[in-house]
Structure formats: C-alpha cells, structure tokens
Amino acid sequence: MPRLPVRTPRRAVATLLGAALALGLSACEGDADPPDGAEAAEAARELAAALSAGDLDGVDFRATDGPDASAALDLVTEGMGETEPSVEVTEVVDGDDSARVELTWSWPVADKMWSYPVETRLTLVDDEWQAGWSPSLVHPSLKEHEVLALSTEGAERGDVLGADGRALVTARPVVRFGIDRSQVPERRAGAAAGQLARLVGIDVAPYVDRVEAAGDRAFVEAIVFRADELPARVEEGYELIPGVLALADELPLAPTPEFAAPLLGSVGEVTAEMIEEQPERYQLGDRAGLSGLQARYDEQLQGRPGAVVLARDEQQDERELFRVPARPGRPLRLTLHLDLQREAERLLAQVRPASALVALRPSTGDLLVVANGPGTEGYNMASFGQFAPGSTFKIVSSLALLRSGLTPDSPLECPDTTTVEGKQFENYDDYPSSAVGRIALRTAVAHSCNTAFVAQTGRLGADDLAGAAASLGLGVDHDLGFPAYFGSVPPPASDVELAADLIGQGKVLASPMAMAAVIGSVQRGELVVPRLLEQVEVSAPDGVAPLTGDEANALRAMLRGVVTTGSGAGLADLPGSPAIAKTGTAEFERGGRLRTHAWMVAAQGDLAVAVFVEEGASGSGTAGPILESFLRAAGAIGVGG
Structure with a gap:
C-alpha cells in the first residue's frame, strides 16, 4: 500500500x-x-x-x-x-x-x-x-x-471472487527469502548473495550487485515462494548461508501460478514508471496491480491505507495522538467458475502449441472459463486472440445463406474443387467421398464442404456476411471491462475474397471468446454478449438484426447434424442434453510453410465452448478431444448439459 x-x-x-x-x-x-x-x-x-x-x-x-x-x-x-x-x-x-x-x-x-x-x-x-x-x-x-x-x-487488498462468491485471488501464505545485510559482514555479503541466488535459481550476478549496493541494514529480497510450493532444497539449505532470512508473509494470489494468469494479472512492487506517472499515489516499495484485471481495477482492489501519528521519545516509547483506520479494498466479482477454469487449464497443459478454451452460459453470457495454454506464453489468446476461424465460421455463413432464401434441405453442388475468378478452392484432405456431388445444405454443414459454400458467392451482397455475424455476436465491439476481441468481418473487396470469407479464411478474424458467443447465440436463440465482471453492464448492440426463431431452429438442426453424422461425432454419446457443434481449420503461413489452426465449437444445455489450437492437424482431431473431455468434466461437476 x-x-x-x-x-x-x-x-x-x-x-x-x-x-x-x-x-x-x-x-x-x-x-x-x-x-x-x-x-x-x-x-x-x-x-x-x-x-x-x-x-x-x-x-x-x-x-x-x-x-x-x-x-x-x-x-x-x-x-x-x-x-x-x-x-x-x-x-x-x-x-x-x-x-x-x-x-x-x-x-x-x-x-x-x-x-x-x-x-x-x-x-x-x-x-x-x-x-x-x-x-x-x-x-x-x-x-x-x-x-x-x-x-x-496498509489496507487489506480486495479479493477477486468468481462464480458463487468463491475466492479466485485472495491472501495466501508465502515465504520471502533474502539477505539481511545487518547479519552478514560486508566482505561476505556478495558471496552469501551468490550462494542464495544459486540455491533458489535466480540470476546470480544481478542479485549480488543489488546486495553489495544495499545499505548495511537493508533486507534485499531474492525470491518469494508460495508456502505450499517451497522447494525442499531451499527449505533445507537456506540456513547454511550467512545472513539469509526467510520471512513469512501473505500475498494476493490465485490458486495456482497459472490460474487465469493472463486475464487476472499480477500484484507486485510498483515500477519506476508507475511512480513517475502517479507520484501522489505510489511510492518506492509499494505493491499494486501490475497487469491484467489487477492493474485495471487496482484502485478498487487496493483500498485506502490508514495512518497513525505517534509521540515518540528517545527510548522509542510511543503513544498515539491520531489515527485514520485503513479502508480495505472492495472485491472484484467475476463470473469465472473455479473448478471449470482449473479443468480447462489441466486439459490445455499438455498442448504444446498455443491454445485456448472459452466457455460461457448462453442464458446469461457469463464467462465461466477464459483459459490459455502454456504455449501462449502469457498472452490472453482466449479473449483477445485474432485468428481466422476457419470452418467454424460456416455457422455465420449458413445464417447468411438462410437469409438469402436457402433452407437446410436446399441442394448444393459439392465438387472436389471449384474455381472463383481463377482462384481454386478445394475440400480438406480427408473429406468423405460419400458427401461429394449434389448434397443438401445441412450435409454441407455436417461434413464442412468448402466448395459448396464457395459456390454461393453470387447469392450474397457485400454486407450480408457481416450482418449475419453481428446477429450471432461476431464483429461488433463492446466494452466488457477487460481486453476482448469480438472479431472482424470487413466488406469483401472481390468475389474471391467473399468466397474465402465464406469458409472462414479471407480477412475474417475472431477470438475464441467470440466463437463461443456465436454458437452460444445459436443455442440460446438470440444474440449472446459475453459478460465477465458483475459491475460492468453489457447489452446487445443497437441496429443488429435479431436472430429469428426459425433461423435458430434451422441452425441448431444443422449443427446437431455435425455431431450425429459429421466431424463432431466424438460428442454423440455425451450424457445429458444433445450437443451441437462445428469443427474447423484455417490455413496460415509461418516460416515459409503452410500450417493450420484447429478449431471446434460446441454447445450443450446451458454451456457453449470454443477450443482453439494455434497449430494442429484438424478441428476434430486436435481441438475435438479437448472439447469432449471438457464437456464430460463439466457434466460431472454439474454445469452445462
């Protein structure tokens, strides 16, 4: 404080x-x-x-x-x-x-x-x-x-609470390790610092420099461990190093270091830049939110420090003259579900590429999970990633085609390849031969026939895809009180670009959160706006054509077909309510090689989920097993289906 x-x-x-x-x-x-x-x-x-x-x-x-x-x-x-x-x-x-x-x-x-x-x-x-x-x-x-x-x-920092009022971030016990300069001779301070740095696993030279430059009564902190994660080698070895102190303390922490870390952010000592920008608020040695929600809502969480004025004599005897009690910080209430978030992170922990999983309640828009895998390296890909959504975008394209006059039973041609203005499009490598030729729109959705969708460019105007996307919550920005990307569906510059947009390539972009909102809107039958912070009101944007009951029924029926006959068959035997789903891949280039994003979105009962893996073989093969395991775990917890 x-x-x-x-x-x-x-x-x-x-x-x-x-x-x-x-x-x-x-x-x-x-x-x-x-x-x-x-x-x-x-x-x-x-x-x-x-x-x-x-x-x-x-x-x-x-x-x-x-x-x-x-x-x-x-x-x-x-x-x-x-x-x-x-x-x-x-x-x-x-x-x-x-x-x-x-x-x-x-x-x-x-x-x-x-x-x-x-x-x-x-x-x-x-x-x-x-x-x-x-x-x-x-x-x-x-x-x-x-x-x-x-x-x-110091004022007690407010907790970050999740669904049902459960604490996500609260004061948890830690142990601070450092060198007490008053307990070690000056000539030995550097050597002791080097020993401690090697013991706890931090860079030796910078810590030695800090200890040697400190005053002869300073405590120079080296590292802070969670009390329940204190390495045995540190616990057993620190007392053998002269001048080392282990101080018990508490810090505002999530259940694990990884728990929603890119979203929640961290609390630590204020930086020089923070002091320079707000000298009336921060002083050297203060602790404050440094990133994520902890930084954005720092003033609310931090509270106000108190103060006491004492009369002190030469013997350091004191008596109180005036006191201002500290005012504790106010809690930040989120919709995140503690158990589901941990389950999502457990499933993503073994995924080597960058990955994300988002889950929300279609009935309210409450975000229950905003999870990022370790491959994101601290980037909040779940709510702010910007990627081509691939064939999961065919949910939007299907709505646009329904509005153009097609029905789920309308016949479409699904050849192996098709050409638009000299640009050739084809189906994915293992597309089933039984679904080639003249097929219904519902079959094209179930098996994700690229060529059938690409061939419909002549039916759509320049703004039709964007309008359909907006009805499902994609491409219209909102202020949700945290970094969120709702996607982009710009007007196509040509028929080739429109053809690519129809299959989720081109210039169409989305975040996993936005795609969870898309399938959540289908499940609910009206536009779903994600919601994370209870203190931030959200509402559907003005000027967006609402999803009609007939449109929602048609989309749900076609997406159910993805599960019963198509690429989402892994969800067919889920216990509970019938699931709807859509898989997808999107090509991108990296290092001179063509690679693919892997997507899958699904909804079951009052739960809508999007899984994204930045580089994978296919939506059904890479993202599908993660999503299936998550839905089964959610059912066991009693959420969703």
Missing part, C-alpha cells in the same frame, strides 16, 4: 516567507507608545506563517534564537515525512505586555485532516513580541525529547 516517504526539511520551501519574517515579531521601530492589540495579532500571524513554513530563523524567541528553534522544529516534525501542515491564528487575547495566542494546526493525514489547537504566549520585550519555544508549540501534549512520527497502515 502507498507509504509516506521520508521527510526532507520544510525550511527549503519557505523562501517566499523569508523576507517577511526577517523582521521577527517586533513592534514598529521608533514607536514610543505601547504596542496595541493589532500588533500582537500581526505578530501571532507571523509566528503561524513561520511554523507553517517550517522556518523560524527570522522569529525572536525568549530563551533561544530563531535558527536553533528551526532546528528543534525540524527535529520534532521530521517524522511526519513530506506531510505539510498549515497553522492559523484562531484567537489573540492581548494584555499589557503579553498576549495569549491560540493556534490551530492542520495536517493532511491519509484522507483526513488532523486539526488541533495549541496555546502559547507572546511576551513584549523592548517593544518586540517574543515567542517561547517548546515541543508543545507543535502539539500541546508533546514533552521535551518527544517528536512526532507518522506511519502508514
């Missing part, structure tokens, strides 16, 4: 007052008449201004001089850090040769104002008003040899 930095003397900021205070608190020189009350009040105001500025050099005191009083004031107040007070005169009661003065001190502490009165007396000596110095001039309860000390109290 933000901490108040070490104070520098405030005398340096008093230049504007210096000239005015140089005259001290004197009455008008040469005035033979006794000073009046107005002069006492003016002297009191000058004293208040000098105390506010932290510069008493120009003030006359009865038993000391101004510079000594300034040094004493600095000593009393330096523990307040850079917190600047204001001091005002609230009452002056003038006597014959003295005046009782009440001053009000006000300090901004945390998000409150600490205000209190101080009473002092000005004495007229040789026509000059003189003040009396003591620590009680700063606070009425301060005694000799007592000073003020301000410290912050």
